[in-house]
Every structure is written in structure tokens, then in C-alpha cells.
Amino acid sequence: MSQANLLFLNNKAMETVGVSDMAEAIHDVERAYVLTQEGDVISPGKCVLRWGKTVEDENVLGRINAMPGYIGGEYDMAGIKWIGSGPMNFKKGLPRASVTVILNDPDTKLPVCIADGTRVSTIRTGASGGVAIKLLAKSDASVMTICGAGAQAPTQFEAARIARPGIRTLYIYDIRMENAQRFADYVTKTYPDVKAIPTENIEEAVRNSDIIDCVTLASEPFIRGEWLKKGSLVMNMADYEVDHDCVKRADKLVCDYWESVKHRMISTVALMWRDGLVKDEDIHADLGEILVGKKAPRENDDEIIYFNAVGAGILDIAVTVRCYRRAMEKGLGTELSFWEE
Ligand SMILES: NC(=O)c1ccc[n+]([C@@H]2O[C@H](COP(=O)([O-])OP(=O)(O)OC[C@H]3O[C@@H](n4cnc5c(N)ncnc54)[C@H](O)[C@@H]3O)[C@@H](O)[C@H]2O)c1
Structure with a gap:
């Protein structure tokens, strides 16, 4: 893959590379919590794009949250979780939450992957709950x-x-x-x-x-x-x-x-x-x-x-990095040209 290309992983590709493996997700989430303690993450606050003025409004009109971060250790990747929440989506037969994860190379800062993070989000939130229950x-x-x-x-x-x-x-x-x-x-x-x-x-x-x-x-x-x-x-x-x-x-x-x-x-x-x-x-x-x-x-x-638990983008980034690396190993996903000659 050329340096200015990126990999697109849709929901099916993410499943193929093991996004739903809960035991692996629990490991990723635990590692993210530990790396936080070791000072090896950058995790600025969640930026909330909120429709309406109150929590009641938000729970009807929805929001989009931006959760950027960098996670070090064996993950060594930056990125952002961009999560839309449409509480009334069920009336259109759509899930409430839709998540995009973008991974950025920590050296060049170029995007290397755009993934459907919707499953990542539910899996990593389950994993956080699992860690809490374990402890x-x-x-x-x-x-x-x-x-x-x-x-x-x-x-x-x-x-x-x-x-x-x-x-x-x-x-x-x-x-x-x-x-x-x-x-x-x-x-x-x-x-x-x-x-x-x-x-x-x-x-x-x-x-x-x-x-x-x-x-x-x-x-x-x-x-x-x-x-x-x-x-x-x-x-x-x-x-x-x-x-x-x-x-x-x-x-x-x-x-x-x-x-x-x-x-x-x-x-x-x-x-x-x-x-x-x-x-x-x-x-x-x-x-x-x-x-x-x-x-x-x-x-x-x-x-x-x-x-x-409030969550953090680095949890989604950790799980997505594991999926992205596996997709690269197996040659899965759709390669996109970010910058053409
Ligand atoms: N802590 C985290 O990291 C984290 C991550 C993702 C989602 N969340 C939160 O988890 C919550 C659920 O997310 P989801 O994707 O499953 O949403 P969802 O819309 O798919 O499901 C929410 C369910 O709650 C029910 N519900 C709504 N109001 C209720 C009430 N007053 N009493 C009882 N049930 C009620 C709805 O009928 C629905 O079945 C959201 O608030 C979301 O923000 C937290």
C-alpha cells in the first residue's frame, strides 16, 4: 500500500478480522487503562456537538461526539472516534448510534484507516463493563x-x-x-x-x-x-x-x-x-x-x-488498531487513494 493510501474497513470487514471477539476487546481495554496510568496516552476531553440546550433535548434531538486520542505501547496509533447519536432513528428503522473511527499514523499523522466503529463501540463498552465486573x-x-x-x-x-x-x-x-x-x-x-x-x-x-x-x-x-x-x-x-x-x-x-x-x-x-x-x-x-x-x-x-463509565476514544482506537493490523496482514478491506499523484 502506498504511503498516501488508506484502508477502508466496513462492518463486514471488521467482523472478519475479529472485532466481535470480546476476550480480545477486554484485553485491549485493560491495556488502554494501564497505558493511561503509565502516561502513555494522549486523551483530550470529548467534544460534544449537541442539538438543543438540555439533556432532555439531547435525548430527543441527538448529538455527535468527537473523541480523539493517541495510545502508545504496542498500539502506537493516533485517531478519532466520531459518534453520531440519533435517538429517534428507531422510527426510521436505523440504530441510534453510528460510529466512524479514523486511525492516523503517529509519525506522519496521515490517516491510515477509516473503519466502521459501530461494533467497536458496543464491544469496547461491554469490555469496560466486563473489566468493572471483574474487579x-x-x-x-x-x-x-x-x-x-x-x-x-x-x-x-x-x-x-x-x-x-x-x-x-x-x-x-x-x-x-x-x-x-x-x-x-x-x-x-x-x-x-x-x-x-x-x-x-x-x-x-x-x-x-x-x-x-x-x-x-x-x-x-x-x-x-x-x-x-x-x-x-x-x-x-x-x-x-x-x-x-x-x-x-x-x-x-x-x-x-x-x-x-x-x-x-x-x-x-x-x-x-x-x-x-x-x-x-x-x-x-x-x-x-x-x-x-x-x-x-x-x-x-x-x-x-x-x-x-464515560468512555474514551483511545478504547475504540485500541480495538480498531488490532482489527486494522489483522486486515493488513490478511490483505482484507478496501484500499483507497487519499492523495492521487
Ligand atoms: N459509557 C460508555 O462508554 C458508553 C458507550 C456507549 C454508549 N453509552 C451509553 O449507553 C446508553 C445506551 O446506548 P445504546 O446504544 O444501547 O442505546 P439504544 O438506543 O440502542 O438503547 C437504549 C435502550 O434504553 C431504553 N430506554 C430509553 N429510556 C429509558 C428509560 N427511561 N428507562 C428504561 N429504558 C429506557 C430504550 O427503549 C432502548 O431500548 C446511551 O446512553 C449511551 O450514551 C455509554
């Missing part, structure tokens, strides 16, 4: 609730089962019951040893669960702290599903990237920090600090732990 859930966790049966739900569950294979009961809660039912059917077919229970009774689900994983578009909390049982892990993977009491009752508050959580300012713990209800020193750790041994993971079976 923060009870070792014998067997009951889980997933709130939000959309695009993220299957990969959240896949990674959860890799981290805790003993999960046997899954409650599924969604504002659209047909989505909860569809996901329950998928889980029943894919994991015959799991009892999938679509439910409108979120209180009962939370009261019974060791892990509560939120991936909805909710802008008002619907999970109450008083429902959390001892030893539970509540995962705020999206916005504002859990009330202040969930954070107050937690023995540990853990984030993927606390500084980015504050910058994004839409999750429960971020809004509490804005209002002076949570201080920087109340945050126990970022996941990377636990991975490198600077901070403790779960320490006993009674702790309630709150986890909030």
Missing part, C-alpha cells in the same frame, strides 16, 4: 439486572458472563417492553443456562441483583439506593438512571476516568459533584489505578460499589 462485583455474583435493552445490552451481558460465568438470572428492564422481550429471547437462545426475565418491576429486579447495569437514555433516575442489597455493584454506564442515594450508600465510588466523568457532566455522580454533594477525594479509584495495583478492588462481600 468490583462479588466473586459469586449470580443475579444481574440490565436496564436498557438496546444496542449495548448484548455486549454488556457477554462481557459480564466472561467476568462472572456464574450469572444465571438476568432481569431486563426497558421503557419499551418489546425491547426487553426481544433481548430476553436473544439471551434465552444464546445462553441456555440463563433465566432471562423481562420485567416492569424494577424494584424487585434491583432488590434481587448482585449487579445492576444501566445502559438506557433515561434523564430521570428510576433506581433507588434503598433497593440495593449488600454486596451489589451498580453500574452507571450511561447517564442518569440511579438516584443520589445509590451514590451515597456506596462504600466505593469507582470510575473509568473521573476527570472525563466531570467533563461530560451528565451522570449521577458528576451532577452530585457539580452540586457539592461529592468531592474529588470521595472517588476511590479509576479502573486503571486498580489494574496497576495502586488502589484496591472489591475488598469484601458486603460492600456496595457504584461504578460510572
Whole structure:
């Protein structure tokens, strides 16, 4: 391939080179967290192109986020995740999120790859949840609730089962019951040893669960702290599903990237920090600090732990680099001429 050519990888090509391999994605995401701790990444804040003025507007009118970054180590690549979110796309039969990842050579800074990152995004978000569960859930966790049966739900569950294979009961809660039912059917077919229970009774689900994983578009909390049982892990993977009491009752508050959580300012713990209800020193750790041994993971079976993930472009870049290098090895993808003679 000439120096000014780039590789285009569409969704099919990305599948062929292993984008959906969750175990590999968990490895990539862990490496990104560790390289962050080692100071070997550049990860500026997310730039949000938001339609409307409020979170409520955004959850109807949508947004496009730009998440650039450089990741060192064995990845050694710069790039950007450019993610469109059209919450009303379902009315047109389209997924909410569409993601483009561009990889740039860290030396020449030229683009070397444009990839469909839509699958990358759900896989790496699942992988982040999986890392959190590995470090923060009870070792014998067997009951889980997933709130939000959309695009993220299957990969959240896949990674959860890799981290805790003993999960046997899954409650599924969604504002659209047909989505909860569809996901329950998928889980029943894919994991015959799991009892999938679509439910409108979120209180009962939370009261019974060791892990509560939120991936909805909710802008008002619907999970109450008083429902959390001892030893539970509540995962705020999206916005504002859990009330202040969930954070107050937690023995540990853990984030993927606390500084980015504050910058994004839409999750429960971020809004509490804005209002002076949570201080920087109340945050126990970022996941990377636990991975490198600077901070403790779960320490006993009674702790309630709150986890909030906001994500970072370097996670998508890490997964895409692995796929890009494999495509180059195998001669897959479509070569495009960036600059003609
Ligand atoms: N932390 C991260 O790194 C990360 C990465 C990607 C996406 N996300 C977030 O995850 C969330 C879900 O993303 P997705 O791609 O699965 O979206 P999606 O639109 O495919 O699915 C969202 C689901 O939530 C349901 N829902 C909406 N409002 C609800 C409410 N009030 N109560 C219960 N269910 C509700 C919808 O019916 C839908 O089934 C989004 O908020 C997204 O921003 C986080």
C-alpha cells in the first residue's frame, strides 16, 4: 500500500478480522487503562456537538461526539472516534448510534484507516463493563439486572458472563417492553443456562441483583439506593438512571476516568459533584489505578460499589488498531487513494 493510501474497513470487514471477539476487546481495554496510568496516552476531553440546550433535548434531538486520542505501547496509533447519536432513528428503522473511527499514523499523522466503529463501540463498552465486573462485583455474583435493552445490552451481558460465568438470572428492564422481550429471547437462545426475565418491576429486579447495569437514555433516575442489597455493584454506564442515594450508600465510588466523568457532566455522580454533594477525594479509584495495583478492588462481600463509565476514544482506537493490523496482514478491506499523484 502506498504511503498516501488508506484502508477502508466496513462492518463486514471488521467482523472478519475479529472485532466481535470480546476476550480480545477486554484485553485491549485493560491495556488502554494501564497505558493511561503509565502516561502513555494522549486523551483530550470529548467534544460534544449537541442539538438543543438540555439533556432532555439531547435525548430527543441527538448529538455527535468527537473523541480523539493517541495510545502508545504496542498500539502506537493516533485517531478519532466520531459518534453520531440519533435517538429517534428507531422510527426510521436505523440504530441510534453510528460510529466512524479514523486511525492516523503517529509519525506522519496521515490517516491510515477509516473503519466502521459501530461494533467497536458496543464491544469496547461491554469490555469496560466486563473489566468493572471483574474487579468490583462479588466473586459469586449470580443475579444481574440490565436496564436498557438496546444496542449495548448484548455486549454488556457477554462481557459480564466472561467476568462472572456464574450469572444465571438476568432481569431486563426497558421503557419499551418489546425491547426487553426481544433481548430476553436473544439471551434465552444464546445462553441456555440463563433465566432471562423481562420485567416492569424494577424494584424487585434491583432488590434481587448482585449487579445492576444501566445502559438506557433515561434523564430521570428510576433506581433507588434503598433497593440495593449488600454486596451489589451498580453500574452507571450511561447517564442518569440511579438516584443520589445509590451514590451515597456506596462504600466505593469507582470510575473509568473521573476527570472525563466531570467533563461530560451528565451522570449521577458528576451532577452530585457539580452540586457539592461529592468531592474529588470521595472517588476511590479509576479502573486503571486498580489494574496497576495502586488502589484496591472489591475488598469484601458486603460492600456496595457504584461504578460510572464515560468512555474514551483511545478504547475504540485500541480495538480498531488490532482489527486494522489483522486486515493488513490478511490483505482484507478496501484500499483507497487519499492523495492521487
Ligand atoms: N459509557 C460508555 O462508554 C458508553 C458507550 C456507549 C454508549 N453509552 C451509553 O449507553 C446508553 C445506551 O446506548 P445504546 O446504544 O444501547 O442505546 P439504544 O438506543 O440502542 O438503547 C437504549 C435502550 O434504553 C431504553 N430506554 C430509553 N429510556 C429509558 C428509560 N427511561 N428507562 C428504561 N429504558 C429506557 C430504550 O427503549 C432502548 O431500548 C446511551 O446512553 C449511551 O450514551 C455509554
